[in-house]
Structures are given as structure tokens and as C-alpha cells.
Amino acid sequence: MRAVTWRGVNEIGVEDVPDPSILNDHDLILEVGLSATCGSDLHLVGGYIPAMRAGDVLGHEFMGTVVETGSSVTKHHVGDRVVVVSFTSCGQCWYCRQGLFSLCDNGNPNPGLTEALWGQSIGGCYGYSHAMGGWAGSHAQYIRVPYADQGAFAIPDGVSDQRALFASDAAPTGWTGAHQAGVQAGDVVAVWGAGGVGQMAARAAMLMGAERVVVIDRLDNRLEQVRTHIGAETLDYEKTDIPAELREMSGGRGPDVCIEAVGMEAHSPGPQHIYDQVKQQMRLQTDRPTAVREAIYSCRKGGTVFTLGVFAGVVDKFPLGAVMNKALTLRGAQQHGHRYIPEILDRMSRDEVRTEHLATHVMSLEEGAKGYQMFKEKEDGCVRAVFVPGA
Structure with a gap:
């Protein structure tokens, strides 16, 4: 499949990467509908966040359609339209039970670097370096979503894709x-x-x-x-x-x-x-x-x-x-999106939260490098570049 990748400091590429697959019974595979750039991505692009590797897939703010589910996933089915919180959190550890989902003990399978930096490790984040779990990002045609019953949320019928997209990260943050x-x-x-x-x-x-x-x-x-x-x-x-x-x-x-x-x-x-x-x-x-x-x-x-x-x-x-x-x-704090997304989606359905205006530049995945350049330099009034993998 095609994906937008980090190739080095200030170098973004678009290349073929392996398709994701179910690795755990609690996973789902999502066909990405929309995926947005985020200001925190620029720290990765500029080389300020450690543990990036050439070929890492970027992106952590996204929505899409479920195409496959693990045997233990109960809340989502093939064909469902969902938005996924940017942080991977198990929902079962002490921190998750306190509603502090970005501090999850189990969401980051590579805790060593963040333990050295901050004294303790926090949860993982899609497309945000191997220090934050090494999870593949969302600027791709498909993405594996672990802890799917915890981190994926059904989008109400009256909420557009473009509005729901920002319930993944910007709004819950x-x-x-x-x-x-x-x-x-x-x-x-x-x-x-x-x-x-x-x-x-x-x-x-x-x-x-x-x-x-x-x-x-x-x-x-x-x-x-x-x-x-x-x-x-x-x-x-x-x-x-x-x-x-x-x-x-x-x-x-x-x-x-x-x-x-x-x-x-x-x-x-x-x-x-x-x-x-x-x-x-x-x-x-x-x-x-x-x-x-x-x-x-x-x-x-x-x-x-x-x-x-x-x-x-x-x-x-x-x-x-x-x-x-x-x-x-x-x-x-990093965002505790699992805690706030249901309320945000409800408010979106009642027009109390509108986010479509943030998507100032919508483009194909193949324009990934251009999108990040425009976003970084604020060209043409770019607030957020949004990629459409199916375009």
C-alpha cells in the first residue's frame, strides 16, 4: 500500500509499505478515509523528537471504515465508520481506569526511551516515533488499530467525515x-x-x-x-x-x-x-x-x-x-481522548462543535510531501493539510 513516510530530517516521502494485518485478537484493520497533519508532526519532521527511523509512516489524526476485525473485537464490525483516538491505550490498567488514558502502562511497547527522558513511560501514539511505541501512522491506505474496542468510536450518521476527523486528536486534546x-x-x-x-x-x-x-x-x-x-x-x-x-x-x-x-x-x-x-x-x-x-x-x-x-x-x-x-x-498532559470523544461526537452531531474549517487543504496521499511543506510554512493560509488515501 502507499503511505507518507519520514525519510530523514525535513525529508518526507511517499512510498510502498507492507499492508497491515491482525496481530492480536483485539485489533482491527481500518481503511483510512481521511488523515490530517498535526502541529506536533512538525517536531518529528524537524528532527526534534528522537527515535524516528527512515520509512516510518507518519500521521495520528484519522478516521475511516472497518475492513477486518480480530476475534475479540465486540464494538465494531466490517463496514462501520469510526474515528480513532491518536493514543493507544489498553483501557484496563490503573491509569486507564482513572481516565488518564495517555498515561497507559500498556499502550507503548517500547518504554525504555521515555522512561529515561521522563522517569516513567506514557502510552503510545500512532506514527510518533519508536519512543512512543513504533506504531505505524495513519497517512496510509490502511492502518492496524490495537485495543480497537477502547480506541475506535462509531461516528454518528449526521456527522461528516471531515468534521469527525478532528475528533481524533485536535478536539479531544x-x-x-x-x-x-x-x-x-x-x-x-x-x-x-x-x-x-x-x-x-x-x-x-x-x-x-x-x-x-x-x-x-x-x-x-x-x-x-x-x-x-x-x-x-x-x-x-x-x-x-x-x-x-x-x-x-x-x-x-x-x-x-x-x-x-x-x-x-x-x-x-x-x-x-x-x-x-x-x-x-x-x-x-x-x-x-x-x-x-x-x-x-x-x-x-x-x-x-x-x-x-x-x-x-x-x-x-x-x-x-x-x-x-x-x-x-x-x-x-497529552490528550485523554478516550474520555472526551463520545461527548465531542455528540456535540458535533448537534452542531455545537464544528471543525470542517480546519481542513483548509485537502489532497491525495501522493501529495504528502507538498502537504507537509504547505503546513510547515503556512503557505496559502494552510491550517491543516488533510490527505485522502482513496483519491
Whole structure:
């Protein structure tokens, strides 16, 4: 079958790879209908995430049609239209039973590297390096889905493929950030990053009752999407003093909740961006924490800062003193999508969550390299490139 693969740093290919097969009774094989690029993929492309190998199939946000099931799969049948959460989680271990699905003890069959990096291993993720399980990704004609009864969800009849696609990763990641940050009715919430995840975090916060939600970015087309499709307010960090504006919008205190949805390659104006970028390129730090710093400084005393963007290792100039002295709660997580996807699909069916606008560029699998180039460079207003393997 054909698939979009990682060939090396900043090198994407499209090639023939072996068809997947049932390896465990709890597996299913999915014919991929749609598969989206994700901002966290760019960390793989740029070589910032270890344990990638030439030929690895990329992609972790996808939906499709079931074509084969293992003998122990009970919830899905051939012909079913499903969306699959990006994290592989068993549903049975202690962490899964607590609803902390991305921390699954059994979802990552290669735990050694992440144990060395973080002290403990977390769950696995499709197409996201051998450190995260070595699972083949979704930018392919077919994909093997382990723990199928846990990780695949039937798509309601009234929900389109393009809407359901983003219930795989962008929407549940946003829901994880808003819910785990403890957004409450009446809160002022600030979200750094107007990509798919940031937009969904903002929408989740609104549906959880936040009084005011502000999304921060620099790209006009993404900010316009926030205003038009999400209904949140926006700020351009290249045109205004973000901490000052946020204090003005929150009675002088600062936001109750600050959600960072940018990650390890954050951009910023001014000399600190060059400083962080040079240190990252020289491997003196693995991540650029620009947006996290600003979120910490902007958050009200006693508030919560949630890191939702992907980070890999260590950062420089982290304002721990501000976290401690301002009595902030600092949290982070990969998505616990198994917990939130049923609610998201239900809200999608009632038009409370719309995501089709994120798919700004839909193309064939053979255009994989072009799609990633457009996505990385934000060419032609690209918010997400979406691949159609059957095209």
C-alpha cells in the first residue's frame, strides 16, 4: 500500500509499505478515509523528537471504515465508520481506569526511551516515533488499530467525515486542556496558539461556561477562523502587549486559566526568539518555551497554567520563581481522548462543535510531501493539510 513516510530530517516521502494485518485478537484493520497533519508532526519532521527511523509512516489524526476485525473485537464490525483516538491505550490498567488514558502502562511497547527522558513511560501514539511505541501512522491506505474496542468510536450518521476527523486528536486534546485546567463558569481563559488544538481548547472552554475566552496568535487567517468559527476573542502578539491586554480584559488580575497550545517550537518577536532558537539548534535545550513563559507571567495569582503543546525534554529560562511566588497551578498532559470523544461526537452531531474549517487543504496521499511543506510554512493560509488515501 502507499503511505507518507519520514525519510530523514525535513525529508518526507511517499512510498510502498507492507499492508497491515491482525496481530492480536483485539485489533482491527481500518481503511483510512481521511488523515490530517498535526502541529506536533512538525517536531518529528524537524528532527526534534528522537527515535524516528527512515520509512516510518507518519500521521495520528484519522478516521475511516472497518475492513477486518480480530476475534475479540465486540464494538465494531466490517463496514462501520469510526474515528480513532491518536493514543493507544489498553483501557484496563490503573491509569486507564482513572481516565488518564495517555498515561497507559500498556499502550507503548517500547518504554525504555521515555522512561529515561521522563522517569516513567506514557502510552503510545500512532506514527510518533519508536519512543512512543513504533506504531505505524495513519497517512496510509490502511492502518492496524490495537485495543480497537477502547480506541475506535462509531461516528454518528449526521456527522461528516471531515468534521469527525478532528475528533481524533485536535478536539479531544483541546478538551483535555480545558477540563484538566479546571475551567469553570465565569472564568477568563487565555489560549496561546490558534491552530487546530488551540481553537478546540477555546471552544471547549466556552462550552464549559467560561465568561471570556481570548486566543493569541500572529497569523491573520487563523485569528479570523477563531472569530468566525469558534466565537472567541483574539489578540495578535506582534501588535500588542499580551500580558497588559489580558490584565485589561480581566479586571486587572490576569486570566484565571492560561492554556499553552503551541509547543516546543514556539515563535516570538524580538531577541528572545533568536536566543531560544540558537540554544535549541545547538541542543543546549530541547524546547523553546516562549509561550509558556508568557502564560506564566500573564496568569493571575493563584491561577492555572496548562501546557497542552508538545514538549520533549528540557528548557532554559523557565520562570519557576513566578510559578511558586504567584501560587500558580502548573499542569500538562497529552490528550485523554478516550474520555472526551463520545461527548465531542455528540456535540458535533448537534452542531455545537464544528471543525470542517480546519481542513483548509485537502489532497491525495501522493501529495504528502507538498502537504507537509504547505503546513510547515503556512503557505496559502494552510491550517491543516488533510490527505485522502482513496483519491
